[in-house]
Amino acid sequence: MVSSPDNRPLLDAIAESNTRVGVMMPLRFLKNSVVDRYFFRGSIVARYTFIGFVKSLLQSKKDEKGHPSRRPCVYSILMNSDDGEGLGPNEIAAESTNLIIAGSDTTSTVLAAFFFYLTRCPAAYAQACSEVRSCFNSCSDLSNHARLASCTYLRACIDESMRIAPPVASALFREVESGGAVVDAHFLPAGCEGFSYHVYIVSLMSLLAR
DSSP states (O other), X not given: OOSOGGGXXXXXXXXXXXXXXXXXXXXXXXXXXXXXXXXXXXXXHHHHHHHHHHHXXXXXXXXXXXXXXXXXXXXXXXXXXXXXXXXXXXXXXXXXXXXXXXXXXXXXHHHHHHHHHHHTOHHHHHHHHHHXXXXXXSGGGGGOHHHHHTOHHHHHHHHHHHHHSOSOXXXXXXXXXXXXXXXXXXXXXXXXXXXXHHHHHXXXXXXXXX
16 A cells, blocks of 8 residues: 555455444344445445455465465465465465555554553553653663553553443444442343444444434
């Protein structure tokens, strides 16, 4: 996407496809139904556009004879496994669609939410800032994993940002443990399943806005 403007519309295609995922995950019984095809025609087209891009990208990693290239890359490692347990083309294509999105869109969403909430809570910002500055004295210290792991408050801020604004499009299902739970003054019995209404409502509002 950086080197070729032709690939940049894929960002919109991914966002369009994720709208369908966010709404349909809690309503899986409607998948491929008339309702699905009517409301999500654009999302379905966007999904196949993205999948087509992934397949063409994987095809470019093959040599002239159609064999996996020996040039070192993630694709060649998976296809040319020495133990004979390399993934097949369809398996790699399926994993690639997840890796492309999970390695970019979700990360940027988490960071945006983290800085948004942190800058609006002076007390949390001051504590996180103090913790980071006390652990790292120079840029070279950033590669010290032990120091990074010691930043427990920073990690808590990141986790809380992901709780408030989940970076994934699909529903985050949860099951109530034994004894039940009280959520917003409502008792939920053990075994009850729920999901992130934040993700569902945002996706549904996006659909209705059309």
